[in-house]
Amino acid sequence: MTTLLQTLQRRLRARAPLLTLAMALTATLAHSTLTQAGTLDEAKSRGYLLVATEDDYRPFEFMDEGKPTGYDNELLALVEKSTGLKIRQQVLPWAGILPGVTTGKYDMALSAVLVTQARKATFDFTSPTAEVTTYFATKKGSPILKPEDLIGKTVGAETGSAMLTDLKDFDARLKAKGPGLKEIVEYHGYPEAYQDLGNGRLDAVANTDMSLQDLIKQRGDMFVIAQPIGAPTYLAWAVAKGNSSVLKAVDAALLDARRSGEMSRLQTKWLGKSHDDMPLDVN
Numbered sequence: 365m366t367t368l369l370q371t372l373q374r375r376l377r378a379r380a381p382l383l384t385l386a387m388a389l390t391a392t393l394a395h396s397t398l399t400q401a402g403t404l405d406e407a408k409s410r411g412y413l414l415v416a417t418e419d420d421y422r423p424f425e426f427m428d429e430g431k432p433t434g435y436d437n438e439l440l441a442l443v444e445k446s447t448g449l450k451i452r453q454q455v456l457p458w459a460g461i462l463p464g465v466t467t468g469k470y471d472m473a474l475s476a477v478l479v480t481q482a483r484k485a486t487f488d489f490t491s492p493t494a495e496v497t498t499y500f501a502t503k504k505g506s507p508i509l510k511p512e513d514l515i516g517k518t519v520g521a522e523t524g525s526a527m528l529t530d531l532k533d534f535d536a537r538l539k540a541k542g543p544g545l546k547e548i549v550e551y552h553g554y555p556e557a558y559q560d561l562g563n564g565r566l567d568a569v570a571n572t573d574m575s576l577q578d579l580i581k582q583r584g585d586m587f588v589i590a591q592p593i594g595a596p597t598y599l600a601w602a603v604a605k606g607n608s609s610v611l612k613a614v615d616a617a618l619l620d621a622r623r624s625g626e627m628s629r630l631q632t633k634w635l636g637k638s639h640d641d642m643p644l645d646v647n
Contacts, residue, residue: 404609407471412450413610415440415474415601416461420553423578423634424476424599435634436601439493439618440474442626446617457552459524462487465602471610473602476572478526479646480597488607489600490615491622492642494635496572498530498594501579501587503561508568511593514538516546517567520557523550530594531570562586572599574635598646619644 407413417436418425425434432453444451454470462477464470466486478496479489500519502508508517515538521528531548538544549566551557558579560566568590571579576589601618603611621627628638 403607404613407449407610412452413471413614414452414454414469415472416464416470417453417455417473417475418458418461418553419455420555421458421476422575422582424575435630436474436476436493438630438634439621439627442621442630443614443617446620447613449613458522459552462524462602465604468604471603471607472614475601476575476599477602478572478597479600480526480529482529483526483602484647486605487602488605488611489602489646490611491618491644492598492600492639492646493618493627494574494599494631495596495639495642496574496599497592497596498527498570499573499576499592500568500570500590501561501576502568502590503564504586504588506567506588508590510591512538514545514568514593515543518547518549518565519545519568519570520549520551520560520566521570522554522557523552526597527570527572527594534570534593558583558587577636598642600646 417432419427419432421434423434424436425432427433432455440451440453443449451474453474454464456464458475461470461473461475462483465473473487476494477483477487477489479492500511500514508514511534514534519531521531528548528550535545535548549557549560551560554569554571554575557566557569561569562583570593573589573592579587580589601614618627621630628640631638
């Protein structure tokens with residue numbers, strides 16, 4: 365028994381350097397993955413900006429016949445042309461986009477990011493790309509018409525979104541006066557929330573007016589937009605706090621698109637109207 369134990373110990377000691385090397389390599393690879401994003405010079409050296417985006421958030425980013433399209437994707441093409449930078453997109457659920465930027469995995473959240481005071485502590489934002497307000501939508505024929513009608517009801521929103529924050533703030537305002545919502549249900553994406561609204565598992569869904577208007581274009585036979593539950597705010601693209609070189613390059617291209625009228629044209633095309641009175645800086 366002693367001889368067998370000694371043999372096993374010798375083998376483990378012999379393998380220890382290999383195990384240590386494997387662990388070191390794993391840590392190095394993990395670190396390189398998390399730090400592949402960086403400054404504009406690093407992006408140029410790499411050959412592209414790496415950005416995170418969604419692929420199912422109409423009308424901003426979605427897939428059509430296997431190709432990415434929508435308002436943000438057309439803006440992306442303008443930025444590429446203006447800056448000469450190649451932009452490589454990584455598609456992932458919304459809940460992973462902003463954390464991926466904060467860890468340095470991505471250079472930018474090139475998505476419909478709502479600008480909030482809480483997010484300003486962690487991110488710097490480009491010039492705004494649109495103005496939006498959080499509304500709620502219901503199934504057609506629902507007796508829920510105004511915000512107070514949501515008392516005692518079940519409402520859905522996307523996990524990690526500013527619309528979810530608006531919904532929770534709205535619930536808190538209701539509860540400060542009396543009864544609030546029955547339940548807030550979180551979803552990884554809005555298509556699933558709309559499905560549950562249609563089949564009666566939800567009484568309402570909270571989203572931006574722009575996104576809900578696109579929903580009505582697609583399914584006006586089933587859904588209607590009700591009233592706002594949040595205050596007007598802006599959408600913008602986001603970088604990690606202090607990543608000024610990437611921000612300035614992309615922001616210059618977006619401001620060129622505003623001056624040339626191209627942004628207004630795309631807003632009218634995708635959002636139904638132009639947003640010409642937005643501020644230049646929302647940080």
